Amino acid sequence: MTNTFPDWVRGGAWLAAAFIAALLLVKPIGVSTQYVIADGIAWSQFDDGLVTATEDGYTSSNPYLAKSGGKYAKAIANPLSYGLLFVLAIPFGAFLSRRLLPTTARNADEESGCLPQSAMDAGFDTSRRALMVFGGGFLTLFGARLAGGCTSGHMMSGISQTSISGYLFAAGVFATAVPLSMWLYRRRGVTHATPGSALKGGAA
Amino acid sequence: MTLFFAILLGTFFGFALHRAGASHPDNILRMLTFRDPYLAKAIFFAIGLTTLFAWAAVPLGVLDPGHFSVKATHLGVLVGGLVFGLGFALAGYCPGTALAALGRGRRDAVGFIVGGLVGAFAYMLAHESIVASGLLEHWDIGKITLAETGSSYEALAGAWLMSIAGLALIVVAVLLPRREPL
Numbered sequence: 001m002t003n004t005f006p007d008w009v010r011g012g013a014w015l016a017a018a019f020i021a022a023l024l025l026v027k028p029i030g031v032s033t034q035y036v037i038a039d040g041i042a043w044s045q046f047d048d049g050l051v052t053a054t055e056d057g058y059t060s061s062n063p064y065l066a067k068s069g070g071k072y073a074k075a076i077a078n079p080l081s082y083g084l085l086f087v088l089a090i091p092f093g094a095f096l097s098r099r100l101l102p103t104t105a106r107n108a109d110e111e112s113g114c115l116p117q118s119a120m121d122a123g124f125d126t127s128r129r130a131l132m133v134f135g136g137g138f139l140t141l142f143g144a145r146l147a148g149g150c151t152s153g154h155m156m157s158g159i160s161q162t163s164i165s166g167y168l169f170a171a172g173v174f175a176t177a178v179p180l181s182m183w184l185y186r187r188r189g190v191t192h193a194t195p196g197s198a199l200k201g202g203a204a
Numbered sequence: 205m206t207l208f209f210a211i212l213l214g215t216f217f218g219f220a221l222h223r224a225g226a227s228h229p230d231n232i233l234r235m236l237t238f239r240d241p242y243l244a245k246a247i248f249f250a251i252g253l254t255t256l257f258a259w260a261a262v263p264l265g266v267l268d269p270g271h272f273s274v275k276a277t278h279l280g281v282l283v284g285g286l287v288f289g290l291g292f293a294l295a296g297y298c299p300g301t302a303l304a305a306l307g308r309g310r311r312d313a314v315g316f317i318v319g320g321l322v323g324a325f326a327y328m329l330a331h332e333s334i335v336a337s338g339l340l341e342h343w344d345i346g347k348i349t350l351a352e353t354g355s356s357y358e359a360l361a362g363a364w365l366m367s368i369a370g371l372a373l374i375v376v377a378v379l380l381p382r383r384e385p386l
Contacts, residue, residue, distance in 0.1 A: 011242075090217055093221075139291030
């Protein structure tokens with residue numbers, strides 16, 4: 001297949017198509033809320049009093065789950081919700097995309113271990129990487145819940161609606177992410193001179 | 205029907221994240237360290253296209269403005285963003301791309317997702333004290349957009365600004381210098 005367009009145009013067009021389809025059919029894409037819903041579903045298995053039905057909906061003994069008229073409590077009581085199914089389908093979509101790549105591109109996309117090249121170049125081993133992804137997940141979701149959304153909801157969906165909150169969130173993210181990653185991922189010691197094989201912009 | 209759309213759109217989003225290379229932490233880390241702005245160009249382009257679509261599709265009657273969903277602006281958005289950025293740099297994942305990475309078989313995504321579930325849980329427990337601290341009330345200007353979207357949200361300027369914002373993002377995407385990974 002010949003590529004008429006640069007990789008970033010193809011990659012961007014895929015993402016835009018997903019955002020536009022969601023906007024047309026239902027609502028803007030958002031992900032991070034569902035981490036809370038998944039936690040709530042797990043928690044409610046051990047605590048019958050966590051989510052309770054009221055006359056006009058649901059409420060929770062946890063103030064965060066009870067906020068906005070019990071919206072989160074409702075999604076915990078009824079796990080077959082749009083938001084949760086959407087998020088659970090994301091891994092399947094990525095799996096499908098990889099399976100449908102031509103063999104050569106799929107082999108180039110093999111990188112399925114634990115250490116990204118950037119982490120290797122910076123001298124991190126697997127156990128350090130494990131700590132970093134766990135800590136990264138913790139801070140990312142804590143921050144996203146404090147802000148009310150993540151990359152999908154605030155940055156992509158928010159900025160495409162020119163929401164002030166989207167610009168503010170993006171400014172905050174890059175203000176810390178750029179200096180910290182520059183410092184963490186500076187190259188230390190031996191480097192592995194492999195070219196970037198990560199998939200870009202679809203089938204090569 | 206909504207649940208069918210959930211599975212369809214979620215699958216499509218996961219597919220797109222993988223095709224765009226966003227499920228590869230190296231692409232994210234190379235963007236943050238300015239080694240390769242590929243992903244930044246792709247994302248600016250994607251947001252620009254979506255903005256232009258949202259601007260044009262409402263007057264054309266293609267898009268129901270009721271589908272827009274704007275989030276509230278307050279100091280918590282900035283502070284949350286700063287905390288999010290630390291995690292983003294540590295891992296090279298965000299909440300959605302880690303799920304896509306899991307689907308394509310990256311084992312480190314599991315650690316991120318577990319960390320994320322714990323972080324979200326910690327927020328659930330901390331929320332009441334954060335509200336009491338007043339953080340979410342500072343700079344609270346409600347759900348407000350820069351340009352008129354055609355929905356009920358308050359806007360600072362007319363819909364014309366949406367077309368400028370969309371074009372500006374695409375211009376940035378084109379102009380960001382492309383460098384091959386070092």
